Amino acid sequence: MERMFSTRLAPLAFSLSALFLAGCNEDTAQPAALASMVIPVCVNDECLVLDQNGAMLVNGDNTYAVTLSIPLNNTFIFAEDGQWNLANANGSQIIKPNFTDGLRLLTPGYFGFERDGKFGVMDQQGNEVQAPAYDEIYSGGDLPPGMGQYIVYGIDEKFGLLGADGHVVTEPLFDSLTTYKDIALAGGWILAERDAQNWVINLQTGETKQVGFDKFDEYANDHFVVSLGSKKGLADASNKLLTDLKYYWMGIPGNGLVAFKENHDSLCGYLDFQGKVAIAPAYAECEVFGQKGAMVKPKTDDGGKGKFSFIARTGQALTEPTFDWVGPAVHAPMGMFKNAPGYTQTGTLQNMFVAYYGIFDTDKGIELLKPEYVQVGVLTPDLFVFAKPDSPTKTVTFLGAANQQPTLGVMNASGKVLIEPGQYLHITLDKSGRFIRAMTESTRQTNTALYDLKGKLLVPAQWQEVVVDEARGALFAYALEGTPNDETRSLRALYSLNGTPSFQTRTVGCDVQQVIDGSGKVVWPTDPENFCGEPEDDEAADAQ
Numbered sequence: 001m002e003r004m005f006s007t008r009l010a011p012l013a014f015s016l017s018a019l020f021l022a023g024c025n026e027d028t029a030q031p032a033a034l035a036s037m038v039i040p041v042c043v044n045d046e047c048l049v050l051d052q053n054g055a056m057l058v059n060g061d062n063t064y065a066v067t068l069s070i071p072l073n074n075t076f077i078f079a080e081d082g083q084w085n086l087a088n089a090n091g092s093q094i095i096k097p098n099f100t101d102g103l104r105l106l107t108p109g110y111f112g113f114e115r116d117g118k119f120g121v122m123d124q125q126g127n128e129v130q131a132p133a134y135d136e137i138y139s140g141g142d143l144p145p146g147m148g149q150y151i152v153y154g155i156d157e158k159f160g161l162l163g164a165d166g167h168v169v170t171e172p173l174f175d176s177l178t179t180y181k182d183i184a185l186a187g188g189w190i191l192a193e194r195d196a197q198n199w200v201i202n203l204q205t206g207e208t209k210q211v212g213f214d215k216f217d218e219y220a221n222d223h224f225v226v227s228l229g230s231k232k233g234l235a236d237a238s239n240k241l242l243t244d245l246k247y248y249w250m251g252i253p254g255n256g257l258v259a260f261k262e263n264h265d266s267l268c269g270y271l272d273f274q275g276k277v278a279i280a281p282a283y284a285e286c287e288v289f290g291q292k293g294a295m296v297k298p299k300t301d302d303g304g305k306g307k308f309s310f311i312a313r314t315g316q317a318l319t320e321p322t323f324d325w326v327g328p329a330v331h332a333p334m335g336m337f338k339n340a341p342g343y344t345q346t347g348t349l350q351n352m353f354v355a356y357y358g359i360f361d362t363d364k365g366i367e368l369l370k371p372e373y374v375q376v377g378v379l380t381p382d383l384f385v386f387a388k389p390d391s392p393t394k395t396v397t398f399l400g401a402a403n404q405q406p407t408l409g410v411m412n413a414s415g416k417v418l419i420e421p422g423q424y425l426h427i428t429l430d431k432s433g434r435f436i437r438a439m440t441e442s443t444r445q446t447n448t449a450l451y452d453l454k455g456k457l458l459v460p461a462q463w464q465e466v467v468v469d470e471a472r473g474a475l476f477a478y479a480l481e482g483t484p485n486d487e488t489r490s491l492r493a494l495y496s497l498n499g500t501p502s503f504q505t506r507t508v509g510c511d512v513q514q515v516i517d518g519s520g521k522v523v524w525p526t527d528p529e530n531f532c533g534e535p536e537d538d539e540a541a542d543a544q
Contacts, residue, residue, distance in 0.1 A: 035472040038089045040067035040076050043513035044531045048524050054503030054517035058091045060524045069491040072124045086126045096126035105146030107164040112137040121166040129166035141179050150203050169206050180216035187237050200239045223253040243275040252288045252339050259286035279315040290342045290362025295326040324349045331377025331385050340378040374406050379429045382413045391421040418455025432468050445480045458499030463492050473497050
């Protein structure tokens with residue numbers, strides 16, 4: 001089952017944004033203006049409320065025990081005397097007083113609340129979308145609480161689904177529910193188990209049907225690689241099996257073909273999307289097909305493995321065996337590469353310990369970047385992350401051992417450097433397709449910067465997470481603390497999509513957090529020294 005998240009009264013701050021929007025890779029000269037918002041911000045164990053321009057709606061000198069640091073349209077949620085309350089924008093009217101002491105973060109703008117031991121769903125206006133009737137409720141999808149893609153509810157130890165807006169998708173019939181990565185990347189399908197039988201549920205259409213597999217392994221080109229136990233097969237976008245579940249290994253579907261191995265020690269070949277062998281097993285390794293072809297590694301007559309060459313859909317070799325290594329083209333830390341449709345990363349050994357890497361376009365059948373880089377990966381068809389042999393390095397500790405890792409930069413297809421190497425260890429494209437994320441380290445709680453596709457810095461690397469909310473025209477920056485299972489996310493800054501700051505926090509004096517607006521004017525507190533407390537002598541400090 002997915003992780004449950006409950007919000008009892010505690011001095012924590014949480015976040016929320018609209019769901020990410022997919023697609024556009026174009027940079028926009030005139031981004032959408034910031035939408036009207038009500039934004040609680042908690043600093044120095046006090047909470048104030050701002051609007052989207054950084055103007056103060058509720059002063060931090062209030063009686064609230066805590067607020068949820070969630071940007072809503074025209075309300076905010078705060079706790080007082082052990083109960084959660086919903087107030088209007090400036091706090092002058094309590095819309096829903098003392099409505100629960102158990103609040104749950106679900107999907108954007110929707111919350112679970114407890115009454116008399118049962119849970120219901122309410123929207124940000126306080127309307128009860130679902131009356132309290134559930135034994136359990138929590139957010140679903142591979143996203144943080146409050147940013148879920150759907151809602152899971154439980155009655156009598158059986159589970160059902162609600163949509164992101166709280167409407168009923170299924171009755172409580174299932175023993176477990178599982179999301180494959182982001183459901184938007186899997187046609188909206190969710191796996192479920194019911195009385196030892198496997199089912200799939202489409203969150204978009206509500207369709208529910210029994211299937212013969214228990215896991216989604218891959219989804220691409222409108223096809224699934226699925227498995228039952230250790231055996232894999234191919235299914236279409238409706239989850240209809242196209243092959244028997246009999247394969248030891250299957251690759252990522254691409255352009256009508258999918259790589260397969262019958263057994264652990266078998267050679268690999270390719271099936272078409274009707275489940276028929278299109279290219280007979282004759283290779284030691286098989287990569288994803290682009291429009292023009294795929295990289296394969298033939299097995300040599302003496303039992304050794306040769307170099308990779310590029311083959312057509314007929315199996316005909318289009319290039320000489322050239323590369324010592326090929327793999328997915330999206331760069332990620334610790335070698336956790338991801339597939340970029342139409343591209344393959346290539347590598348050639350320089351000696352026993354050093355390899356250089358490049359990029360091959362499998363849609364066009366051409367080499368885009370020769371293997372001259374110590375790190376390289378695809379961001380967009382015109383943007384590449386890279387590190388050269390002489391790029392600056394950083395010390396990274398992994399499993400107790402320190403080593404030097406090259407820092408990354410970004411260049412376009414003509415080789416022009418947009419972001420210089422020297423600061424970042426991980427650079428990736430944002431889900432929106434419009435921004436570049438750059439992390440100073442390789443861990444989750446590392447400082448993250450945001451750039452546009454032209455290399456302009458929008459959000460500096462001062463906070464650990466930047467959330468892109470295109471619907472509101474906003475970039476929210478959060479500080480993260482704690483472990484993934486008990487993590488606090490505190491809102492620390494707001495920018496427009498072009499990088500114009502609306503407000504942010506800074507540390508002054510004795511580590512006091514101070515909120516300033518976009519022009520640098522102090523919003524709160526104006527007297528930070530009042531939060532410093534009385535100085536302690538050394539003996540008292542040691543005792544504490």
